[in-house]
Structures are given as structure tokens and as C-alpha cells.
Amino acid sequence: DGGITQSPKYLFRKEGQNVTLSCEQNLNHDAMYWYRQDPGQGLRLIYYSQIVNDFQKGDIAEGYSVSREKKESFPLTVTSAQKNPTAFYLCASSPQGLGTEAFFGQGTRLTVV
Amino acid sequence: DQQVKQNSPSLSVQEGRISILNCDYTNSMFDYFLWYKKYPAEGPTFLISISSIKDKNEDGRFTVFLNKSAKHLSLHIVPSQPGDSAVYFCAASASNDYKLSFGAGTTVTVRA
Numbered sequence: 001d002g003g004i005t006q007s008p009k010y011l012f013r014k015e016g017q018n019v020t021l022s023c024e025q026n027l028n029h030d031a032m033y034w035y036r037q038d039p040g041q042g043l044r045l046i047y048y049s050q051i052v053n054d055f056q057k058g059d060i061a062e063g064y065s066v067s068r069e070k071k072e073s074f075p076l077t078v079t080s081a082q083k084n085p086t087a088f089y090l091c092a093s094s095p096q097g098l099g100t101e102a103f104f105g106q107g108t109r110l111t112v113v
Numbered sequence: 114d115q116q117v118k119q120n121s122p123s124l125s126v127q128e129g130r131i132s133i134l135n136c137d138y139t140n141s142m143f144d145y146f147l148w149y150k151k152y153p154a155e156g157p158t159f160l161i162s163i164s165s166i167k168d169k170n171e172d173g174r175f176t177v178f179l180n181k182s183a184k185h186l187s188l189h190i191v192p193s194q195p196g197d198s199a200v201y202f203c204a205a206s207a208s209n210d211y212k213l214s215f216g217a218g219t220t221v222t223v224r225a
Contacts, residue, residue: 004156031211040122042115042202042217043157050211058212090156094211101147102213104156 003027006091006105013078013085013112021076021108023091029103030096032074036060037088037107046089049074050096078110085112116140117205119216127224132190134219136203139184143205147213148177148188151200160201161188193223 004025013019025032031050035043045058049068063082068074074093078085088109092102118137126132134148144165149157163170163177163186170177176189190197203216 006156033212035215040217042119043215045212045214048212056212088154092156092213096211101159101162103159104149106156107154109154 004091004093004103004105006089006108009106009108011108011110013110015112016080018077018079019085019110021078021089021091021110023074023076023105024072025074025093025103026072027093027095027103028071029093030071031094031102032068033092033094033102034058034064034066034074034076035090035092037090043090046076085110115214115217116143117203117214117216119203119219121219122217123220123222125222125224126193128195129192132188132193132197132221132223134188134190134201134203134221136186136188136216137184138186138205140205140207140214141184142207142209143214144208145206146177146179146186147204147206148175149202149204149215151202151218157202190221193221195223195225197221198223 007022033048034046047066049055065077090107091105094102147162148160151157161175179186200218202218204213
């Protein structure tokens with residue numbers, strides 16, 4: 001079945017460590033996104049990519065990095081520079097063009113202790 | 114600065130009655146609007162959308178209304194069912210920028 005897979009679902013890391021969240025899609029979508037959800041703040045855009053080998057900062061990119069070497073994959077690295085990394089992270093993809101909705105993965109809950 | 118605002122964090126409605134969720138936006142370049150539904154610890158799922166050339170779109174129990182002059186949209190769910198209990202996010206995008214901007218969400222609780 002087509003869809004977006006995020007792994008792992010739950011992730012624990014020690015403070016000061018970098019951690020990479022996986023996102024894979026087999027929908028043949030051009031665009032991919034990373035969002036962060038915190039209580040009472042909705043979904044905030046971290047990074048997005050419209051095509052392979054190109055990506056743009058979103059509203060809260062500081063302390064994060066991404067790569068888009070393949071159309072199917074858009075991994076997110078949470079670096080030690082991110083001051084408050086504990087959150088629920090959501091990856092999404094969409095075909096290009098107006099009138100298309102984004103499809104979301106099941107999310108990764110990252111807890112930094 | 115949040116460009117999409119959902120000012121009601123929660124809504125409680127009796128089963129069978131209408132649920133009305135509101136959303137306001139500030140960016141006049143937005144021309145496509147979506148509603149997503151989200152259960153805890155899951156990703157949001159697409160519910161319904163509307164483009165700026167329309168003022169109403171209906172899909173079964175869900176209807177979205179758009180008032181461009183007021184920069185306001187609303188989602189009507191009728192009749193409300195227990196399975197509708199979830200967080201609902203309003204989102205918007207502009208045709209020259211494919212990223213989606215989301216509101217903070219409204220938690221809907223449908224009472225039996």
C-alpha cells in the first residue's frame with residue numbers, strides 16, 4: 001500500500017546527542033515536509049523540500065537539519081543545538097500544485113532526557 | 114506571527130447536533146484551505162478542502178464555508194457522531210508557495 005512511514009514511533013535520547021528521524025514515502029510525491037507539534041501550538045513547519053536535492057527552512061528550522069538525496073526519503077536530524085527537542089514530529093508529502101493536500105505519517109515522539 | 118488562527122481551543126457538542134469550527138487567516142495570498150482531523154499519537158488525516166474560487170464545499174456530513182472578505186472559514190459537522198471526537202486543524206496555502214500553514218487546532222468532544 002502507498003503511504004508515508006516514519007520510524008521509530010517513540011525515540012529517547014540523552015541531552016546533547018544528535019538524533020535522526022526517518023521518513024519514507026512511496027506515493028511518488030515531489031514535496032515533503034517536517035512539522036513539529038507541541039501542546040496548544042498546532043503544527044509548526046521545520047523544513048520542506050519541493051524537489052530532490054533542494055530544501056527550504058520553515059518557521060522553526062534552528063537546531064534542525066535535513067537532506068533530500070532521494071525522492072522517497074526526507075530524514076530530519078535534531079541536533080544538540082535545538083534547545084527544546086522533546087516533541088511530536090510529523091512528516092508529510094504532497095504532489096506539487098494547487099489543490100493538493102498533504103499526507104501525513106504516523107509521527108515520532110521524541111523525548112530527550 | 115501565526116497566519117492561521119483557531120481561537121477556540123475546545124468544543125463540546127451533543128451527539129446528533131451540529132459542530133461548528135472556526136478559522137481566521139491573515140495572509141491575503143492564501144488561496145487554498147484545508148481541514149485535517151487528528152487523533153492522539155497519530156498523524157493528521159485530510160478531511161475536506163476549499164479553493165478561493167468557491168464559498169462552499171460539501172462532503173457528506175462535512176461542509177466548509179469560506180468568507181474571503183472576512184478572511185474566515187468554518188467547518189460544519191452535522192450530525193456530530195462520537196467518532197468525530199478529535200483535534201481539528203485548519204490549514205492554508207498560497208499557490209506561489211506550496212507549504213501549509215496550520216492553526217493551533219480545536220479539540221472536539223462529542224457527548225452521548
